[in-house]
Amino acid sequence: xxxxxxxxxxxxxxxxxxxxxxxxxxxxxxxxxxxxxxxxxxxxxxxxxxxxxxxxxxxxxxxxxxxxxxxxxxxxxxxxxxxxxxxxxxxxxxxxxxxxxxxxxxxxxxxxxxxxxx
Amino acid sequence: xxxxxxxxxxxxxxxxxxxxxxxxxxxxxxxxxxxxxxxxxxxxxxxxxxxxxxxxxxxxxxxxxxxxxxxxxxxxxxxxxxxxxxxxxxxxxxxxxxxxxxxxxxxxxxxxxxxxxxxxxxxxxxxxxxxxxxxxxxxxxxxxxxxxxxxxxxxxxxxxxxxxxxxxxxxxxxxxxxxxxxxxxxxxxxxxxxxxxxxxxxxxxxxxxxxxxxxxxxxxxxxxxxxxxxxxxxxxxxxxxxxxxxxxxxxxxxxxxxxxxxxxxxxxxxxxxxxxxxxxxxxxxxxxxxxxxxxxxxxxxxxxxxxxxxxxxxxxxxxxxxxxxxxxxxxxxxxxxxxxxxxxxxxxxxxxxxxxxxxxxxxxxxxxxxxxxxxxxxxxxxxxxxxxxxxxxxxxxxxxxxxxxxxxxxxxxxxxxxxxxxxxxxxxxxxxxxxxxxxxxxxxxxxxxxxxxxxxxxxxxxxxxxxxxxxxxxxxxxxxxxxxxxxxxxxxxxxxxxxxx
Numbered sequence: 001x002x003x004x005x006x007x008x009x010x011x012x013x014x015x016x017x018x019x020x021x022x023x024x025x026x027x028x029x030x031x032x033x034x035x036x037x038x039x040x041x042x043x044x045x046x047x048x049x050x051x052x053x054x055x056x057x058x059x060x061x062x063x064x065x066x067x068x069x070x071x072x073x074x075x076x077x078x079x080x081x082x083x084x085x086x087x088x089x090x091x092x093x094x095x096x097x098x099x100x101x102x103x104x105x106x107x108x109x110x111x112x113x114x115x116x117x118x
Numbered sequence: 119x120x121x122x123x124x125x126x127x128x129x130x131x132x133x134x135x136x137x138x139x140x141x142x143x144x145x146x147x148x149x150x151x152x153x154x155x156x157x158x159x160x161x162x163x164x165x166x167x168x169x170x171x172x173x174x175x176x177x178x179x180x181x182x183x184x185x186x187x188x189x190x191x192x193x194x195x196x197x198x199x200x201x202x203x204x205x206x207x208x209x210x211x212x213x214x215x216x217x218x219x220x221x222x223x224x225x226x227x228x229x230x231x232x233x234x235x236x237x238x239x240x241x242x243x244x245x246x247x248x249x250x251x252x253x254x255x256x257x258x259x260x261x262x263x264x265x266x267x268x269x270x271x272x273x274x275x276x277x278x279x280x281x282x283x284x285x286x287x288x289x290x291x292x293x294x295x296x297x298x299x300x301x302x303x304x305x306x307x308x309x310x311x312x313x314x315x316x317x318x319x320x321x322x323x324x325x326x327x328x329x330x331x332x333x334x335x336x337x338x339x340x341x342x343x344x345x346x347x348x349x350x351x352x353x354x355x356x357x358x359x360x361x362x363x364x365x366x367x368x369x370x371x372x373x374x375x376x377x378x379x380x381x382x383x384x385x386x387x388x389x390x391x392x393x394x395x396x397x398x399x400x401x402x403x404x405x406x407x408x409x410x411x412x413x414x415x416x417x418x419x420x421x422x423x424x425x426x427x428x429x430x431x432x433x434x435x436x437x438x439x440x441x442x443x444x445x446x447x448x449x450x451x452x453x454x455x456x457x458x459x460x461x462x463x464x465x466x467x468x469x470x471x472x473x474x475x476x477x478x479x480x481x482x483x484x485x486x487x488x489x490x491x492x493x494x495x496x497x498x499x500x501x502x503x504x505x506x507x508x509x510x511x512x513x514x515x516x517x518x519x520x521x522x523x524x525x526x527x528x529x530x531x532x533x534x535x536x537x538x539x540x541x542x543x544x545x546x547x548x549x550x551x552x553x554x555x556x557x558x559x560x561x562x563x564x565x566x567x568x569x570x571x572x573x574x575x576x577x578x579x580x581x582x583x584x585x586x587x588x589x590x591x592x593x594x595x596x597x598x599x600x601x602x603x604x605x606x607x608x609x610x611x612x613x614x615x616x617x618x619x
Contacts, residue, residue: 081184
């Protein structure tokens with residue numbers, strides 16, 4: 001029972017548009033929450049409409065692509081690009097933390113983490 | 119927050135009404151020199167944020183490149199677990215908001231894992247074998263380490279802020295996921311432990327990880343569900359994390375069985391959630407509700423090209439697989455004529471490899487075994503360290519054994535030599551030299567000591583002369599005492615008899 005088993009990357013998404021193509025306000029709200037975006041009620045309607053248009057356009061690709069065309073994720077026909085297991089110089093602690101808004105004890109300091117625990 | 123939890127159900131009562139189904143996810147940190155996608159070091163315990171670079175910090179403009187050694191390790195693990203190796207696969211981004219990954223996503227394999235559909239035969243203590251199916255083994259990267267400040271016990275709950283160290287972010291991880299393990303009944307806790315133990319031994323034998331649960335280089339998540347006996351309906355599972363020792367694996371399974379039965383008996387339902395194992399109490403507490411898979415919005419990693427291991431490469435790697443640890447043990451057991459119990463004791467004491475290494479240095483198996491399980495085990499015990507952490511090498515033990523065999527040391531002196539080595543006084547020969555521990559078998563020195571002892575005990579001399587040869591023991595003892603144990607006892611006895619006849 002893999003924790004991450006679910007639909008394939010390229011497979012159907014249960015939250016995607018249904019056969020009528022309409023994306024609901026609830027779905028927009030859910031996506032907004034996942035992206036940590038504060039979206040107003042009015043915007044939910046606006047984005048629902050806009051996302052519908054985008055999804056409709058993307059869906060047309062599916063109509064054109066025949067069975068013999070595999071889904072494409074990479075534009076460059078390359079595979080097996082590897083790096084030998086050899087160390088390379090990185091950044092010092094000082095360099096690493098130079099742009100951090102806050103740091104403490106050699107570590108990045110971040111605000112309280114709410115809601116989730118890994 | 120949590121409401122009052124239903125009482126735990128007695129383990130035997132759980133089994134009377136429910137069937138457990140297990141699933142185990144084990145994360146193994148590879149011991150490659152560098153991270154999964156960049157050339158940063160992976161050393162444990164370095165100063166925070168000193169093993170980082172723009173790639174593992176997720177800085178704009180940086181690009182990941184896959185570590186070939188990590189792919190090889192993943193394939194070898196897959197092969198050792200009887201998996202098929204995927205001829206083509208991509209990495210994916212697992213998106214989530216949590217500061218342990220500075221990129222805001224973890225690069226992982228999703229629906230195209232490198233190894234699928236294998237198995238491992240797990241042997242239980244009484245010899246019963248349970249075949250555990252392997253669903254998949256996939257490559258991913260570890261996350262950074264968070265330190266939560268201001269809350270109780272370093273937990274997030276109640277913390278004021280958190281501190282992040284990204285040294286571990288990007289270290290190669292292999293996640294090994296079992297298929298559902300049904301029908302283990304009362305043995306579920308034992309099966310879980312035996313599986314993790316055997317997996318640890320297997321990966322150690324491959325030399326791809328140091329698999330130290332105490333240092334987090336091997337971590338286990340326990341999935342467990344209960345279904346009413348005979349119902350054939352799979353129950354809702356929980357996933358228990360933070361299970362950091364073999365014993366905890368067993369305890370976590372047992373606890374979840376007892377807890378879930380309590381909830382179900384009370385008419386409640388199990389919530390699909392992540393729970394945390396509490397080492398102290400042996401219990402689990404709820405963590406976050408699991409996000410559904412879609413919520414991670416996986417998509418193919420555009421910055422990494424697909425991995426397509428050729429059949430030749432896979433076969434080449436198959437050729438590098440060592441003898442499996444359990445087959446190896448079986449061979450040793452037969453070669454050394456050990457009973458099952460003796461073998462198990464050696465394995466549990468962590469002595470098997472040390473004895474083998476000592477034998478490889480030329481010592482007879484019997485003596486090598488006796489040193490490691492008796493005197494050295496005592497020393498380790500007294501010092502409170504693992505046998506392997508004693509400051510003596512198998513080569514040094516083999517040298518001591520050789521000195522005894524050559525008659526240069528007796529057992530008592532040999533122990534003093536070992537003490538010297540343990541005390542950091544150098545190699546066995548140096549200790550012999552410095553402490554003057556060689557057996558005295560030179561007749562000149564011995565005759566003087568024998569004559570002195572005989573003169574001191576004329577009554578014993580009479581007994582020996584009268585035919586009571588066993589009385590010579592008293593004289594031998596006196597000579598040994600006078601020579602601080604360094605006399606060759608056999609030669610001393612011969613001299614006594616000679617001089618009394």
